[in-house]
């Protein structure tokens with residue numbers, strides 16, 4: 097549970113970031129406490145480069161040719177589901193570079 101109010105004066109704590117750590121600081125009495133931040137999927141996703149010619153339009157991560165069924169945009173970002181679910185490493189997610197529509201498909205081996 098994240099601390100939101102100062103235990104001393106009851107003022108709302110202002111979230112502050114210092115490097116990898118997060119603090120909640122009271123603007124009234126100066127109280128501060130390190131906050132435990134839950135890891136989000138963004139934090140878990142490794143920054144790996146897609147070894148292909150990157151198009152300089154829309155989402156720069158969207159390099160996979162896949163026509164979006166929603167908006168018709170022809171490039172999607174590949175999200176490897178194996179990062180999140182180690183027992184399902186044969187699944188990838190294609191996320192539209194334009195509207196963000198995503199579909200779950202099996203990994204293509206060829």
Ligand SMILES: [Zn+2]
Pocket residue numbers: 102103104105106107122123124125126127
């Ligand atoms: Zn305070």
Ligand SMILES: [Zn+2]
Pocket residue numbers: 164165166167168169192193194195196197
């Ligand atoms: Zn789309």
